[in-house]
Amino acid sequence: QSEAERAGALKSALADVVIRLSNDPGILARGDVASAVADADKYVLQYRYRRDNGIDEASGAATTRLVLVAEFDSSAVDRMLAGLGLAGAGAATPVDSTPVERQIWISGIRSADDYARGMGYLARQSLVRQAWPLQARGDGILVRLSVAGGLDRWLETVDREGVLRVNSASPPLEGIDATLMLSP
Secondary structure, X not given: OOHHHHHHHHHHHHHHHHHHHHOOXXXXXXXXXXXXXXXXXXXXXXXXXXXXXXXXXXXXXXXXXXXEEEEEOHHHHHHHHHHOOXXXXXXXXOOOOOEEEEEEEEEOOOOHXXXXXXXXXXXXXXXXXXXXXXXEEOOEEEEEEEEXXXXXXXXXXXXXXXXXXXXXXXXXXXXXXXXXXXXX
């Protein structure tokens, strides 16, 4: 992919995020919003390409295309949306709401890079005030979180952002308040 193609795909991905978070399919018609989306590279934490295989409907031939998968900085996107007067993912929860401490289990940690990505996401996530890794076992880690706005609100936000996926919001495991999985 060329740099111009990547920039276009990042803009398109951020536009989808802005539309979803604002609940307004016509929001990109606003010049200030379109201008902010044009700077999509400012909000990207990381990106990768995924190969999607399919069948061309006209010819029946097998096709392969590269799809850009981007992870955006949710705090920066929320700040951008707030600056534009739009509700962001964490906007309904005041920043100063009293945090609660909970323990979560995150599976899918198969390498040091996975660990860094999972803990880095928690460190940047707008509703997390603090995250402490407590234990690692197999392909998972036990983490204590201090979360603003309550665990249910946080789990909804995390699942929507897609870096972690919620397996169970009330697992039958003593001392674990939720189980999640790191997305590949």
